[in-house]
Amino acid sequence: MHILMLDTCVWLELASKKSEMRTLAAIEYLVEQGVVAVLLPALVQEEFERNKDRVADQTRKRLSQECKLVKEILVSFGGEGKQQAIAVIDDVNHRLPILSEANHMTSARVEALFAKAIVVPTSDTAMLKAAQRAIAKIAPFHKDKNSVADAVLLELFDEFRKSAVGDYESFRFVTVNHHDFSDSDHRKPHTDFAGIFDDDRSQFFITPNAALLDLADPGEVDFETGYGWEEETRGLLEILDALDELTDKVWYNRHCNRANRIEMGEIKLIPDVAGRPAYDEIHEGLWRGALAAAKAVEDKYEDTGPWTDFEWGMLNGKLSALRWVLGDDWDMLDT
Structure with a gap:
């Protein structure tokens, strides 16, 4: 020695x-x-x-x-x-x-x-x-x-x-x-x-x-x-890029669930002039915009699901963690 x-x-x-x-x-x-x-x-x-x-x-x-x-x-x-x-x-x-x-x-x-x-x-x-x-x-x-x-x-x-x-x-x-x-x-x-x-x-x-x-x-x-x-400390730009991707994918999954509920008749499409929608209604114009946004997400990412419950939980957990790092409260999952 x-x-x-x-x-x-x-x-x-x-x-x-x-x-x-x-x-x-x-x-x-x-x-x-x-x-x-x-x-x-x-x-x-x-x-x-x-x-x-x-x-x-x-x-x-x-x-x-x-x-x-x-x-x-x-x-x-x-x-x-x-x-x-x-x-x-x-x-x-x-x-x-x-x-x-x-x-x-x-x-x-x-x-x-x-x-x-x-x-x-x-x-x-x-x-x-x-x-x-x-x-x-x-x-x-x-x-x-x-x-x-x-x-x-x-x-x-x-x-x-x-x-x-x-x-x-x-x-x-x-x-x-x-x-x-x-x-x-x-x-x-x-x-x-x-x-x-x-x-x-x-x-x-x-x-x-x-x-x-x-x-x-x-x-x-x-x-x-x-x-x-050895792992390098992540840069802010890299964190923001990951945050944008996770936000898009979490929103897209929610959009797909909403589309399924529309197909099943649980949510009704109503004309744009119909006034304020109920909780189980959505304006047609708003839905058209959502469909266009969903198409943009599909074009942008190779993997847009569907995901298992575990994978879906991981997506939400990652989004919550990165938002916490940047100053939000825990469990902030608004999209």
Whole structure:
């Protein structure tokens, strides 16, 4: 088994960026298979909890601002096809609240990994060694900034490594903060950390993908986690198209039931001048319009029934659900 310790900033990226979903799935898979154990300093857990909502909100605001900027550019300088491009931008903008909820779901996945992790408290020894680094102005204090938390994390990693040196195949530290941790070649640790990364089993990485490269076959992870089947959030335009189709089909089925009742004599056709119809009557002109509308539905869709009771229930359920998503009350089935 291998030890994997991620800096707080790495966990926050995994929880907030869709591009990192494959990496998160790989870590989940490796933990489940017993290949990797996550080393989690209590400090990282606290920092993640403190910052996860802020990062998710910043992501939503950034995307909203970028959508607005791109739309303004298209309006001012777009040529042929700009209306289609603007419609796509509007669609993405409408999806932002749903995408924000997806961020919270991803944060829950990270926290589920935390629940399985080896949690290490902040020790007095690590604090003392971090202070000594600060006094000596060696990395991560070599750039005149407060890097106490960074130094403590690395000292905790080193403490655990030394205490469990014979228990694990490797100890892997991952951070995207190359300014504080890396040498001029960002892929390598700063020379001030030579005593921590002093053998092949103590390894330093600036991306989680690099840390997992020799532990997981991407194809195997995709197959086992179902990552290749990940569902995309539906766009507003796609939802509206489905809503229109369901409304047409539910109306058409009701029309067919009404036509059957007319044929059976349960509903009577009356002249348009006959005044207000009773519950079992319908004006001839209105019925002619209904027949034309029904013909349009038949021409538009390949499948217009007849449907079983189960299929009919599914149609109504889907229509109710999509209307609820867009703001209607449940069971709103007017057509």
